[in-house]
Amino acid sequence: MIAVENQAPVSENAIPKDASDGFVVPESNAFGQSFRDYEATVRLSIVENTYRLNHINQTYDFVKRTREEYAKLNKAEMSIWEAIELLDSFVDESDPDLEEPQIQHLLQSAEAIRKDYPNEEWMHLTALIHDLGKVLYHSKFGSLPQWAVVGDTHPVGCAFDESIVYHKVFLKTLVNYYFKENPDYNNPAYNTKLGVYSEGCGLENVLLSWGHDDYMYMVAKANGTTLPSAALFTIRYHSFYPLHTEGAYQYLMNEEDRENLKWVQTFNKYDLYSKSSVHIDVEKVKPYYESLIKKYFPEKLRW
Numbered sequence: 036m037i038a039v040e041n042q043a044p045v046s047e048n049a050i051p052k053d054a055s056d057g058f059v060v061p062e063s064n065a066f067g068q069s070f071r072d073y074e075a076t077v078r079l080s081i082v083e084n085t086y087r088l089n090h091i092n093q094t095y096d097f098v099k100r101t102r103e104e105y106a107k108l109n110k111a112e113m114s115i116w117e118a119i120e121l122l123d124s125f126v127d128e129s130d131p132d133l134e135e136p137q138i139q140h141l142l143q144s145a146e147a148i149r150k151d152y153p154n155e156e157w158m159h160l161t162a163l164i165h166d167l168g169k170v171l172y173h174s175k176f177g178s179l180p181q182w183a184v185v186g187d188t189h190p191v192g193c194a195f196d197e198s199i200v201y202h203k204v205f206l207k208t209l210v211n212y213y214f215k216e217n218p219d220y221n222n223p224a225y226n227t228k229l230g231v232y233s234e235g236c237g238l239e240n241v242l243l244s245w246g247h248d249d250y251m252y253m254v255a256k257a258n259g260t261t262l263p264s265a266a267l268f269t270i271r272y273h274s275f276y277p278l279h280t281e282g283a284y285q286y287l288m289n290e291e292d293r294e295n296l297k298w299v300q301t302f303n304k305y306d307l308y309s310k311s312s313v314h315i316d317v318e319k320v321k322p323y324y325e326s327l328i329k330k331y332f333p334e335k336l337r338w
């Protein structure tokens with residue numbers, strides 16, 4: 036067990052129970068397509084447009100300013116469940132696999148991980164809140180455009196890696212690079228492999244494109260959650276596919292990041308493959324999740 040002051044312990048051997056009623060990874064998504072197929076998804080035009088704007092507008096400067104603004108946590112005061120309910124009609128425009136309101140995705144991923152890890156309640160709660168930062172789109176939180184809320188994340192302040200979604204876009208015989216329209220692309224301070232960073236500097240010191248991950252991490256931490264650091268790391272980096280799935284940018288990690296990375300990778304299965312059009316009855320599962328929220332969070336949080 037790893038126990039950190041004020042944080043719930045994490046058992047190193049959070050082993051999935053091997054039972055026949057565990058979570059089964061489906062062969063295809065709700066549209067009958069393979070998961071994360073950005074070239075074939077039925078949502079192609081909306082998804083690609085979100086990433087086009089994301090790649091053009093997420094500059095080092097934008098991320099720095101926006102992060103500072105949201106770190107003030109002066110936008111709202113509400114409970115975790117109130118925030119969850121704000122997502123009951125929000126549909127993520129970056130997602131090639133899902134067109135359901137985000138409240139469903141939160142519950143679907145939490146219920147999926149709960150099937151395999153019935154005794155790790157911190158994992159259930161982590162899944163439940165991992166995308167809660169998407170409230171950034173809401174008028175109470177400044178109505179940020181989707182390109183600044185959803186989608187995979189990548190470092191800013193150094194060169195954009197080829198493994199980033201829509202790094203290259205094919206237009207018949209032409210190849211297009213949306214990043215070329217990002218002012219950082221031609222800035223020598225930001226367009227080298229290391230840019231403003233140094234080898235092994237630790238992800239804590241790296242700015243990622245701004246969105247729901249980092250925001251929810253800040254909210255959870257500043258409001259004194261007792262969730263373990265593995266949970267906070269998972270929330271903060273679950274959209275960093277270039278690192279956790281593609282293996283890019285590894286040179287920015289330190290020892291602690293490498294330790295924590297395995298938790299994001301474990302979590303990813305339930306985040307991605309639980310996406311389905313089968314609705315979960317919110318009222319039915321609410322009492323269980325409310326009891327978890329009570330254990331790990333204050334009644335009201337500053338957002």
Ligand SMILES: O[C@H]1[C@H](O)[C@@H](O)[C@H](O)[C@@H](O)[C@H]1O
Nearest residue numbers: 127129130185186187273274
């Ligand atoms: O489209 C999805 C969605 O926005 C998720 O919330 C994010 O975590 C993923 O990385 C992204 O691919």
Ligand SMILES: [Fe+2]
Nearest residue numbers: 165166273274
């Ligand atoms: Fe997410």
Ligand SMILES: [Fe+2]
Nearest residue numbers: 140165166306
């Ligand atoms: Fe998610």
